[in-house]
Amino acid sequence: xxxxxSIPADLWEGDSDAVxxxxxxxxxxxxxxxxxLVEVMTEKIQHEIHSPGNGxxxxxxQVDEVVGKGDCIARVS
Amino acid sequence: MKPSVEQKLWMYEHMFVxxxxxxxIEKIYLEGKSPVFNxxxxxxxxxxxxxxxxxxCAVGVCAHLHDYDVITATHRPHHQAIAKGVDLKKMTAExxxxxxxxxxxxxxxxxxxxxxxxxxxxxxVGQGLGPAVGAALSRKLQNKPGVxxxxxxxxxxxxxxxxxxxxxxxxxxxxxxxxxxxNAWGISVSKETATSVPQNAMRAQGYGMPGVFxxxxxxxxxxxxxxxxxxxxxxxxxxxxxxxxxxxxxxHFMGDxxxxxxxxxxxxxxxxxxxxxxxxxxxxNKELTHExxxxxxxxxxxxxxxxxxxxxxxDYAPAEDAMDCVFV
Amino acid sequence: MAIKERKLTIARAMxxxxxxxxxxxxxxxxxxxxxxxLGGVFGNTRGLVDEFGPDRVRDTPISETAFxxxxxxxxxxxMRPIVELMFVDFFGVCFDAIYNNMAKNAYFSGGNVKVPxxxxxxxxxxxxxxxxxxxxxxxxxxHLPGMKVVVPSNAYDAKGMMxxxxxxxxxxxxxxxxxxxxxxWLGTEPGATVHVPEEEYVVEFGKAKTxxxxxDVTIVSLGVGVHHSLKAAKQLEEKGISAEVVxxxxxxxxxxxxxxxxxxxxxxxxxxDEDYQSFGVTGEIITSVVERDVSILKAPPKRIAYxxxxxxxSPVMEQWALPNPTKIVEACLKFNI
Numbered sequence: 001x002x003x004x005x006s007i008p009a010d011l012w013e014g015d016s017d018a019v020x021x022x023x024x025x026x027x028x029x030x031x032x033x034x035x036x037l038v039e040v041m042t043e044k045i046q047h048e049i050h051s052p053g054n055g056x057x058x059x060x061x062q063v064d065e066v067v068g069k070g071d072c073i074a075r076v077s
Numbered sequence: 078m079k080p081s082v083e084q085k086l087w088m089y090e091h092m093f094v095x096x097x098x099x100x101x102i103e104k105i106y107l108e109g110k111s112p113v114f115n116x117x118x119x120x121x122x123x124x125x126x127x128x129x130x131x132x133x134c135a136v137g138v139c140a141h142l143h144d145y146d147v148i149t150a151t152h153r154p155h156h157q158a159i160a161k162g163v164d165l166k167k168m169t170a171e172x173x174x175x176x177x178x179x180x181x182x183x184x185x186x187x188x189x190x191x192x193x194x195x196x197x198x199x200x201x202v203g204q205g206l207g208p209a210v211g212a213a214l215s216r217k218l219q220n221k222p223g224v225x226x227x228x229x230x231x232x233x234x235x236x237x238x239x240x241x242x243x244x245x246x247x248x249x250x251x252x253x254x255x256x257x258x259x260n261a262w263g264i265s266v267s268k269e270t271a272t273s274v275p276q277n278a279m280r281a282q283g284y285g286m287p288g289v290f291x292x293x294x295x296x297x298x299x300x301x302x303x304x305x306x307x308x309x310x311x312x313x314x315x316x317x318x319x320x321x322x323x324x325x326x327x328x329h330f331m332g333d334x335x336x337x338x339x340x341x342x343x344x345x346x347x348x349x350x351x352x353x354x355x356x357x358x359x360x361x362n363k364e365l366t367h368e369x370x371x372x373x374x375x376x377x378x379x380x381x382x383x384x385x386x387x388x389x390x391x392d393y394a395p396a397e398d399a400m401d402c403v404f405v
Numbered sequence: 406m407a408i409k410e411r412k413l414t415i416a417r418a419m420x421x422x423x424x425x426x427x428x429x430x431x432x433x434x435x436x437x438x439x440x441x442x443l444g445g446v447f448g449n450t451r452g453l454v455d456e457f458g459p460d461r462v463r464d465t466p467i468s469e470t471a472f473x474x475x476x477x478x479x480x481x482x483x484m485r486p487i488v489e490l491m492f493v494d495f496f497g498v499c500f501d502a503i504y505n506n507m508a509k510n511a512y513f514s515g516g517n518v519k520v521p522x523x524x525x526x527x528x529x530x531x532x533x534x535x536x537x538x539x540x541x542x543x544x545x546x547x548h549l550p551g552m553k554v555v556v557p558s559n560a561y562d563a564k565g566m567m568x569x570x571x572x573x574x575x576x577x578x579x580x581x582x583x584x585x586x587x588x589x590w591l592g593t594e595p596g597a598t599v600h601v602p603e604e605e606y607v608v609e610f611g612k613a614k615t616x617x618x619x620x621d622v623t624i625v626s627l628g629v630g631v632h633h634s635l636k637a638a639k640q641l642e643e644k645g646i647s648a649e650v651v652x653x654x655x656x657x658x659x660x661x662x663x664x665x666x667x668x669x670x671x672x673x674x675x676x677x678d679e680d681y682q683s684f685g686v687t688g689e690i691i692t693s694v695v696e697r698d699v700s701i702l703k704a705p706p707k708r709i710a711y712x713x714x715x716x717x718x719s720p721v722m723e724q725w726a727l728p729n730p731t732k733i734v735e736a737c738l739k740f741n742i
Contacts, residue, residue, distance in 0.1 A: 236468060
């Protein structure tokens with residue numbers, strides 16, 4: 001079973017894009033639910049995204065990549 | 078000492094130039110910094126501290142000044158530089174880091190030096206206080222005309238340099254005016270949590286000089302208070318502390334998310350935009366016609382646009398020029 | 406027991422170290438400008454005021470002389486202050502409290518008074534912040550007796566060194582480079598964001614680390630220079646040159662033995678430092694080797710440091726002046742290995 005890690009629609013106001021600034025885990029490591037996974041920055045503010053569940057993470061978008069709301073940036077399975 | 082209509086229009090015009098300048102610089106600053114806000118990128122890299130909203134503090138004072146009167150300013154200097162008559166093309170080129178800039182690109186926006194109009198600024202809080210005292214001392218010793226103005230923020234009034242400079246200026250009875258631009262915020266720290274008295278003007282008594290608090294961010298009120306202080310100084314009556322209530326409509330620096338501002342504060346401030354209020358007043362008093370207003374705006378924009386064009390089209394100095402100007 | 410693998414930025418590592426020590430020891434408190442709700446301009450006090458409250462995590466007015474002096478006084482009275490100097494360039498307004506007071510009281514009191522202050526401060530440029538906001542001044546602090554000086558190049562070292570600094574009874578100057586912090590609005594060297602254990606641990610002061618083994622040349626550096634050196638080493642490998650990279654980690658105390666042993670092995674020394682060249686770190690490293698045994702050197706040592714000029718704003722000038730991997734590679738090639 002694989003869960004998407006996506007940019008939540010309510011993470012920031014407005015429709016602007018964000019950029020991934022830091023991944024706090026390496027591709028393929030085990031992660032736990034609620035573990036801090038990644039930081040994205042939109043305009044000037046950094047936002048945290050935590051893991052939706054336990055499992056092994058597959059990172060789909062890298063640091064410096066631009067992402068938008070709803071984009072899937074990783075999978076946890 | 079009330080401003081004449083001519084002086085009012087001078088102030089209004091310079092406020093407009095100043096604001097349009099900051100809005101233009103803001104747009105250019107953001108070039109290359111989207112969607113990733115990386116401070117190092119774009120035609121204007123580094124930090125940027127804009128003066129939107131603080132224009133009255135510059136024009137109300139500079140309306141009384143000659144080229145030979147000295148200003149030491151801070152990391153938020155554009156409005157004061159414009160009001161003082163700093164060469165706008167060379168200043169803009171300096172902000173872009175170009176060879177045609179005032180310092181050949183070595184200084185940038187926090188280090189604007191224009192000796193022709195006796196203007197300088199620096200990036201260290203409180204650093205300009207001592208030099209303003211020194212400039213005033215120099216004029217007194219040489220019996221040359223001129224007063225010195227030291228602009229600081231309300232946060233800087235909590236620096237040791239403030240205490241020493243005011244004390245020294247008072248003891249030596251120097252022609253210097255200390256001007257606090259109180260915009261209520263030192264990055265994320267509010268004045269209330271950092272300053273032991275409600276207004277810095279109250280501290281003047283501790284230094285044996287008059288302290289004047291000017292509320293309302295109104296250029297005319299500032300003009301009047303500054304006029305008195307400057308006249309005192311020119312007459313050899315010594316220093317004054319002017320404490321000007323103002324607001325910054327933008328963040329501390331570009332990139333400041335401003336999460337520390339209470340909700341609604343910014344919207345409230347935008348309603349009190351000093352340029353809009355002054356414009357309204359001048360039109361209502363018939364001191365300004367709609368036609369004149371349009372001319373002023375067109376001319377202001379043209380002046381700023383020309384300066385920006387000059388900066389964009391200028392070259393950078395060759396890298397090795399970095400080694401020059403360490404010593405003269 | 407599964408060890409959770411997770412990475413931290415240096416900013417978060419510093420904040421985590423501070424939080425862990427503040428939980429252990431009530432006498433630890435933090436003060437500085439914008440360290441409270443803002444979490445520090447460079448993110449190193451994030452979350453602290455939420456957990457420990459405004460009494461223990463204090464925003465100060467812009468009064469460095471006063472709060473540096475206050476740190477000395479509080480430390481002398483049994484507390485363990487962590488005080489932030491927002492940009493190291495601001496040391497000028499409060500240096501007396503630091504070099505003349507904080508650093509000397511233990512000595513002047515014959516060891517009877519301890520001053521366990523951690524002074525954390527941001528260093529470094531390369532992003533056009535101008536000459537008063539981009540300096541490193543490692544040499545200035547390292548030169549003056551009585552204070553330990555540490556410069557982490559990555560988050561693992563940063564956490565361990567922060568905990569060590571807080572536990573140290575001596576004043577420790579913790580100098581973090583802005584390009585390694587992990588602030589999204591300022592480009593970050595990705596090599597600084599590494600795995601950091603969740604538990605408390607200490608990185609001992611006075612121990613340099615060989616971060617890349619090699620046999621032809623020793624490149625010694627600190628902070629962001631370590632990352633430049635590693636990149637240069639990769640490029641040199643392609644040219645058939647094996648470079649050893651040593652991360653100093655601490656300047657005071659300086660691990661002269663480690664440096665010497667490395668140069669004894671390779672016979673060639675390059676020192677890389679973003680601080681001003683003359684009268685500083687690079688001179689000290691080179692002299693430490695030469696005065697011990699010059700015969701181990703196959704060639705005169707080289708140094709790549711910032712020229713002796715105020716840091717210019719223009720990006721063309723600033724980037725030209727800074728140390729970078731290309732300059733390191735070129736220097737090593739001149740050895741004709």
